[in-house]
Amino acid sequence: MGTVHYPLKLTAKLPALAGAAKDSVYLWRRRAATMATGALALVMFYGVIFGHNGLTAYVHKRAEARDLQQQMQQLQKENERLNEHIDRLQSDPDAIEHEAREELHYTRAGEVIYTLPDAGGDASKATTSTMPNSKR
Numbered sequence: 001m002g003t004v005h006y007p008l009k010l011t012a013k014l015p016a017l018a019g020a021a022k023d024s025v026y027l028w029r030r031r032a033a034t035m036a037t038g039a040l041a042l043v044m045f046y047g048v049i050f051g052h053n054g055l056t057a058y059v060h061k062r063a064e065a066r067d068l069q070q071q072m073q074q075l076q077k078e079n080e081r082l083n084e085h086i087d088r089l090q091s092d093p094d095a096i097e098h099e100a101r102e103e104l105h106y107t108r109a110g111e112v113i114y115t116l117p118d119a120g121g122d123a124s125k126a127t128t129s130t131m132p133n134s135k136r
Contacts, residue, residue: 049055088095100106107113 047054051057089099105113
C-alpha cells in the first residue's frame, strides 16, 4: 500500500479552495452578527418606546402629574375659601346670623318662614323665604 497520489491540478487548487471556504464562512458569520445586532437594536428600541419605563409611560406619567398639579391647586383654592368662611363665622356676627338663617332656618322674633317648592317640582329641595309678621 502506498501513498495516494492526487492529480497535480487538484493539489494546486486546494489552498485557493480553502481560502474561498474561509472567506465564505467569514462572510456568513459577519452577516449573522449584523442581523443579530440589528435584531437586538430593534428589541431595545421597542423597549425604550413601549417598555415598562419607556417613552409612552413617561408621557402618561407627565400628563398624570399635570392633572394632579391642577387638582392640587383647585383643592388649595377650596381650602383657602373654607378657611376664610371659618374666619368670618368666628369673627363676624352678621355671617353667623346669615348661616343660622340659611342652614338652620332660624328666625327673629316675629318672623315667619315660608317654604316654597322649587319650580322643577322637586319637593325635597325647598327654598325658604322669611318675612316679618307685620307684613302678613
